[in-house]
Amino acid sequence: MKQAYQKPIPVMQPWTKEFWKATKDHILLIQTCKECKSKIFYPRKFCPECWSGNLDWIEAGGKGKVFAFTITRDMVEPKFMTDLPYVLAMVTLEEGIRMMTRIVECDPEKVEMGMDVEVVFEDISEECSLPMFRPIKK
Ligand SMILES: [Zn+2]
Incomplete structure (x- = not known):
């Protein structure tokens, strides 16, 4: 049996x-405002x-x-230690x-x-998957 997600x-x-429900189907949703047409991230109650x-x-x-990134190499919460080194980034969507x-x-x-990237999803629970990004192969 697969070990339960620890993070x-x-x-x-x-x-x-x-938003999270859609991630289960590997769909990335963006919240929008019907009044002023703004695109909103992260999801909120009000525009x-x-x-x-x-x-x-x-x-x-x-x-x-x-848009920006940092390579995390050490000094993280123990649950993330097995992922090191990993890249934490800000990605600007199209x-x-x-x-x-x-x-x-x-x-x-x-x-x-x-760098051009595309979304991929890591399935972590029954309720949601985490959107992450990988390079687009040329
Ligand atoms: Zn608005």
Whole structure:
């Protein structure tokens, strides 16, 4: 039997449930505002631009570019030690929003700013999968 996931699992909130539910199907959703058309990340109760509660979802294409990153080599919570070294990154999606994520399936030393990446999902529980990004093979 596969060992249960040891690392922290996202806490579902009524306003994030839709986002996490979609990750189970390996779909990345972006919250949008029906009033001012803003794209919103992370999911919220109200639009951060116009404070409307009239929000919706669109499906992201799943492609983006590395905006910034750091290679984590040591000094992390013990549950993450087996992952070292790993790349923590900000990725700007084609839709314009920016996500904090990890770059996977790649030698950490090969990660570059501006690198083209695509979303992949790590299945961690019955409720959700974690969106991460890997380089797009050329
Ligand atoms: Zn708005």
